[in-house]
Amino acid sequence: MPTNNKLKIFNDPIYGFITIPNSLIFDLIQHKYFQRLRRISQMGLSYLVYPGAHHTRFHHALGCMHLMQKAINVLRIKGVEISEDEDNGLLIAILLHDIGHGPFSHAMEHSIVNDISHEEISLRFMEELNEEFNGSLTLAISIFKGEYPRKFMCELISSQLDMDRADYLKRDSFYTGVAEGNINSERLITMLNVVNDELVVEEKGIYSVEKFLVARRFMYWQVYLHKTGVVAEQLLMRILKRAKELVQLGTTLRSSEPLYYFLNSEINAESFNTGNLEIFAKLDDYDIVAAMKDWQYHEDFVLSNLCVMIINRDLLKIKLKNKPIKSSELIAHSNVLMDTYNISKTEADYFVFQGEITNQAYQNKKQHINVLLKSGKIKDIVKASDQLNLKALSKPVTKYYMCYPKNKM
Template sequence: MSKQKTNKLKILNDPIYGFISIPNSLIFDIIEHPYFQRLRRVTQMGMSNLVYPGANHTRFHHAIGCMHLMQKAVQVLRTKNVEISEEEANALYIAILLHDIGHGAFSHALEHSIVEGIAHEEISLKFMQKLNEVFDGKLSLAIEIFEGKYKRKFFNQLISSQLDIDRLDYLKRDSFFTGVAEGNISSDRIITMMHVKDDELVIEQKGIYSVEKFVIARRLMYWQVYLHKTCLSAEALLVKILQRAKELAKNKVELPASSTLHYFLYNPITHNNFTDETLDIFSRLDDYDVLAAIKEWVNHKDVVLSKLASMITFRNLLKIEIQDKPFTKREEHEIEKKLKNDLKIKDENLHYFMFLGKVSNQAYNMNKPIKILTKKGKLKDIAKASDQLNLQTLSTPVVKYYICYPKKFLLN
């Protein structure tokens, strides 16, 4: 009996957009590849589900959603006589599909603890180059667009700019799964208003209010969701757990972990030694490895690792205070003294339980302006074209300072 061929022109049902079609067999095969399937096991929003219980969606959801929106964008631009060949369109779909493939477990936490000196964008590029070998060079144009090296500048703007396809999906998707209505932008309307002028991605004047809402939504989502103080506390705690595990591994202390996580704990991984073998092991590392290890570390003999792991497992997070100006040395020393006296935390372990940081949010960057195409065919920065909002005010970065320290527990 002959082997039945797989139908590669599948349709997926997405909670945000409804039915999403996979445009061709090459993209189907890329999605089926283990590198891409790993994204099913990497959450889009890290530890945010400790604040917003519905925020369990994955990088896989986001990537598929981005591919769908890119199909719409290509369709819209073609109706406005912007020539995009089939080869170019396909490259755009692949570039946006793979733009986040280099994110590690729990996204940014891994970049600040286990893998150092190499950003997820670089790892994404390494994955794309490896997939290009697997698929006989069919990803070359997508890589060129992703790196911003393709002759048509607006292609890269669709992938990475202040109003790119990535942001149009994640704001709408994260708003849906968190239930935070302020982030619910009209991505359809914005895409419908897209045009190209002088090789730049622009928005027609009719879409100005949708863009204004997008900028405001992004600002609100950052303060209300991405930089929510409890989310910050949880993410910081996760980083500290991984840093402690890495320190213990360096001192040859045995830690229960999957073989994949074990490799990253016991080998110093930097930009310089991130080999093909490292990439292959990284492609098997996901949230499950980290969560399973943390559950085991709750009972580890190292009291620091055990306490940190317990805090995140049972959601007994660090207290966090946020303010508009840096904490003074006096404020810092007062908390230090209290922790040492009341909670008996040793000096050498203090930095795991008490630490300072800062976060900033810039709703609009005037150095990379969103251009509005006026009815007279002129291009205007939205900050100047907007008659309702003072977007120039929103272009000033807002910086907030935080300090984390434990609630009540004893270190024996």
Template structure:
């Protein structure tokens, strides 16, 4: 087979249930998708434990990355049509950056960030993966990394990857809405992209797109309350955090806790993202949802009451009770629940704290203090969408709403 037919064979077409056919636009992107680091995303669910609430929510980070890349391709086409110069190198860099923007997610991502790797957000690990891939691909990702880190002199390119109206959000809102069946979150991503423009090196939306932007912000707020912060999904995720913390605690106490090679490594060590070497990154790249689910199936039979009980609860969806309030949970109320749990299960206060705990959640659909979504008026003036909108609720949506939750066993 000659090099020409090899190259042609890499320009594959993938069928996506939302956008239809997605064409892989270059051999570099094909090779990145083929890489084991990226293929791992097939085994990382996009929405963590949300399938316990919405049974259809089994789509993966792999799915989302391809969708975001498809939208980025559309955005570049729209901006070029409007006279914005974007070179072939810049276009490929944008496609690579958005394709790899979530590559650092661990299994059940947000739960892992609070229990396995200390003090590290997935964006930092994504960057480590991108730098490792850059070495593997002879420096061909350098421009993509520069744009991803917002170190490139054309700032609007970074905004397409990461801002309040980026290709990441445009895909995940529509995709998560589709797979959960929560139609309130559906956004018209094509219409929003068609309204994009650039003014003074900043991404803007043409004035006639104001209603689409309003719907996008409202959809984001609804998806957070109805899906991402749904109380059942929230308690399931917190349970997983507690399970992993307990497993780690038992390992430190010298107890045997069976797990896959990759999961065992992170249970045995206290590792921060700053300590990640290439070897640790390789071990992290072996971690996916199946390591965690496999461990839970084993841990339900562990001698430790806490680990066993919590694992059974999550596997069988017999979750803790959760109460969500507008005010902070009174400490005495929490202590009463702790005492009851200690008495019912005949366990210590420290063990009971894995079953009784409080926390907070917040929702801010739009931030007026940072990287605002700006409208380009017919007169050429640029204004913040919240100030231009005749919907008073947009300014209201920019205020952070915080709620407080308490979790405890249903036997209480």
């Protein structure tokens, strides 16, 4: 099918006009795999907390590509050699880095597809596209996998200060209205450089990095790990788990064909083949929402009540604590539920459960944000900064939660 390559610009509410640099990238954006991202929420069910958070993975991917264009230009001005092929590889790798996300971004990974992450599915999509585009994505795939010999390029895709984080913090802050998460992505990028094949931030950019890490901490506690968002995602995962359980027991559930396929199949990393990928590519948020609207009237007590909770935003109560929840508290809530509705312990466990959430703004044991001092020395941001709380931000903080019904369902 001939491709119309006239459209070269997108108007983005964060950065203004985003230019599509060449026909290959335009064709990738036009591809059905990528267009599906228009129907995948960037922040899952966070719109139940922040009504404006309806932006999509499509928005985010284009924003990341735009920031990568800026990063490449900045590094070239500073004398870092980046060939046209490498330029293209970087842009394609960041454009497609999230193409494997399923409906509502993370819920699928933990419910109806087992032991395969969205990164692995993204890689499968990229390999499939590489076949279709005659090997044009080979270098991009190498960078995405972290195998390309120029380490800094891999760090631009995935690191403590990559283009993914530079976009999603700013974008999610904008759409949620949480001002504390607003970072100056372009200032950060302007301060980037490369030393010994590793990405560094010039000393005058220290304060921008400090702001970036503090903003990341705020966004995790206030947005990504907001307790209402946590319980909503848990409910969605349990809906899919219960639906799969029922289908595999022979119960008839109405749903789209792609969703029914995954409910009726045991798919894991080993069995996730090209055929499964094609079916996965037909799944998006609308399949799940349409199913929940129908399932809220199903005769199964668990499935119908879980769906009603999300559809009507009448969620479970969630309590956050600094210490692990005592099992006696869970048992008490579970017993009340079992007695009131004459349901089994297995069914009650869908409504009464516990878990934990962890926030670590800077994972310095995993990877460093290095600062290039004026003296030429390189220091980790924690040692280079005079901001005492950066050390605290590198320590993981864990909170424990318990969910249970507010009152009678």
